[in-house]
Amino acid sequence: MIESNFEGKPLLTPQEIKGECKDVCVASLDNPANNVEWTLAEMLNRPETLKRAVDELDRAVGKDRLVQESDIPNLNYIKACCRESYRLHTVAPFLPPHVATEDTSLGGYLVPKGSHVLVNRILLGRNPKIWEDPEVFKPERHLNGDGCSEKVSLMEAEMRFVTFGTGRRGCIGAKVGTYMTVMLLARLLQGFTWKLPPSSGSSPGRIELVESPTSLLMAKSLVLSVEPRLAPHMYPQFRN
Ligand code: HEM
Incomplete structure (x- = not known):
């Protein structure tokens, strides 16, 4: 239903609604897809992380039903993997530009009113001042203690890295973005065993983690071989 103001006129035109729908589609596709592609690549280069994530799924969900959004609170390690990948591999190098509406002091620096902030x-x-071994994919860094008691979130209000941004102009889709990212990775890991294809061209047992020269996407699309790891009836759409 199109919302109306008190004079009965729609507040949004059909064209604006179409624009909003397009925004939602674009925003919800590129970030999770890029995140999960890098996460799988990083995990295959560190098989112990892959094993730990799959073990968590088997423990929290089992193999007799597909992982659901309601399982997400119990998938802290999977969330830590997505979070670590958002730290290392953003889909865009900068936040959208912002303008300081008043003189602001930030980390001891004056940001004068009217400054464009990128x-x-x-x-x-x-940032090596914040992160130990900053270039290394270490999901464990986001877990406290045994990793099961502390709830992991993909948000980062302290801005030590950026997933959704923060404050008034932060992402409005953080919750749905979190669900889409975690569900995508969790379903792929639960449903399939992931391996390097025999003729992958990569050095033995390793994926080249190289960014494209023109974007932050993987330079070469990730090619992996998969095998089902659940019983056949769990893949109804592939049955005759
Ligand atoms: C995992 C998925 C997503 C990620 C990582 C992400 C990330 C971001 C980031 C970094 C910003 C800029 C924040 C800033 O400038 O401080 C942003 C803005 C925004 N995002 Fe998302 N986003 C995601 C999904 C979505 C979804 C699903 C929607 C819509 C339902 C959405 C709608 C928006 C809108 C409308 C803004 C602009 C907010 C404003 O300027 O006030 N995003 N997002």
Whole structure:
């Protein structure tokens, strides 16, 4: 239903509604797809992380039903993997530009009113003053203690890296973005065993983690071989 103002006129035109729908589709596709592609690549290069994530799924969900959004609170390690990948591999290098509406002091620096502010997501996420071994994929860094008691979130209000941004102009889709990212990875890991294809061209047992020269996507699309790891009836759409 199109919302109306008190004079009965729609507040949004059909064209604006179409624009909003397009925004939602674009915003919800590129971030999770890029995140999960990098996460799988990083995990295959560190098989112990892959094993730990799959073990968590088997423990929290089992093999007799598909993982659901309601399982997400119990998938802290999977969330830590997505979070670590958002730290290392953002889909865009900068946040959208912002303008300071008043003189602001930030980290001891004066940002005068009217300044254009461009936040570098890569430098934040890989800042060696904040992150130990910043270039290394270590999901464990986001877990406290045994990793099961602390709830892991993909949001980062302290801006030590940027997933959704924060404050008034932060992402409005953080919750749905979290669900889409975690569900995508969790379903792929639960449903399939992932391996390097025999003739992958990569050095033995390793994927080249190289960014494209023109974007932050993987330079070469990730090609892996998969085998089902659940019983056949769990894949109804592939049955005759
Ligand atoms: C995992 C998925 C997503 C990620 C990582 C993501 C990330 C971001 C980031 C970094 C910003 C800029 C924040 C800033 O400038 O401080 C942003 C803005 C925004 N996002 Fe998302 N987003 C995701 C999904 C979505 C979804 C699903 C929607 C819509 C339902 C959405 C709608 C928006 C809108 C409308 C803004 C602009 C907010 C404003 O300027 O006030 N995003 N997002």
